[in-house]
Amino acid sequence: MNVIAVPPERIDLDADTYLRWLRVGDAEAVARAVDESLDHLKPWMPWADTQSTDVTFQRNRLRQQSQQRERTEEWQYGLFRVADELLLGSFGLMTRRGPGTLEIGYWLHPDVGGRGYATNAARALTTIGRRVRSIKQLIIVCDEANTRSAAIPQRIGYTLQRVESRTPEASGETGRMQIWVFEGSTPTATR
Numbered sequence: 642m643n644v645i646a647v648p649p650e651r652i653d654l655d656a657d658t659y660l661r662w663l664r665v666g667d668a669e670a671v672a673r674a675v676d677e678s679l680d681h682l683k684p685w686m687p688w689a690d691t692q693s694t695d696v697t698f699q700r701n702r703l704r705q706q707s708q709q710r711e712r713t714e715e716w717q718y719g720l721f722r723v724a725d726e727l728l729l730g731s732f733g734l735m736t737r738r739g740p741g742t743l744e745i746g747y748w749l750h751p752d753v754g755g756r757g758y759a760t761n762a763a764r765a766l767t768t769i770g771r772r773v774r775s776i777k778q779l780i781i782v783c784d785e786a787n788t789r790s791a792a793i794p795q796r797i798g799y800t801l802q803r804v805e806s807r808t809p810e811a812s813g814e815t816g817r818m819q820i821w822v823f824e825g826s827t828p829t830a831t832r
């Protein structure tokens with residue numbers, strides 16, 4: 642396994658899609674995709690509100706993102722369609738769970754759900770994340786009511802390690818958060 646210092650700027654997934662670090666120049670596309678996805682995101686993403694559909698808000702957020710990358714704290718990727726560079730969703734690798742751990746977060750535009758895009762992207766980030774220096778495990782955290790989200794770590798070969806309780810932060814949440822952990826070296830290739 643080739644060790645890397647930080648996750649790469651671009652990850653080619655297949656002939657149709659790729660992941661790339663989000664830049665300030667993507668603010669308009671992010672704001673539009675969030676706006677179009679708002680009803681689908683609100684039950685699960687505490688940040689999904691009208692403010693996050695604002696281009697200036699997203700520009701400021703993405704400006705901070707480049708600083709977070711420089712501090713090797715967090716890498717937020719857009720999922721893009723090769724054919725027309727359309728932003729299909731967003732995926733993050735985050736160090737907020739402490740040393741040695743990378744957490745993967747994700748959301749998809751509802752128009753492109755049900756095709757395996759999120760599973761493929763999370764699988765690729767799992768493979769890459771395992772190669773980042775000093776990373777021992779990848780985790781995915783989701784509310785136990787968010788069954789579509791929980792299906793993703795299950796498809797890739799994560800193990801449910803524990804359930805933590807916290808105050809619900811979004812309207813669909815129970816507050817019972819599943820902690821899915823991947824400690825192997827190769828994610829499951831099939832569905």
Ligand SMILES: CC(C)(COP(=O)(O)OP(=O)(O)OC[C@H]1O[C@@H](n2cnc3c(N)ncnc32)[C@H](O)[C@@H]1OP(=O)(O)O)[C@@H](O)C(=O)NCCC(=O)NCCS
Nearest residue numbers: 685747748749754755756757758759760782783789790832
């Ligand atoms: C969580 C979320 C990204 C999952 O989206 P999704 O469309 O279910 O996930 P995928 O893109 O991986 O698609 C999986 C579906 O495609 C099917 N599929 C087709 N080809 C596939 C392939 N090659 N690989 C895997 N699945 C494939 C799967 O069988 C599955 O079908 P199903 O919906 O009938 O079960 C989406 O529901 C979302 O954005 N939710 C709101 C935000 C959110 O909850 N984020 C997570 C917070 S923890």
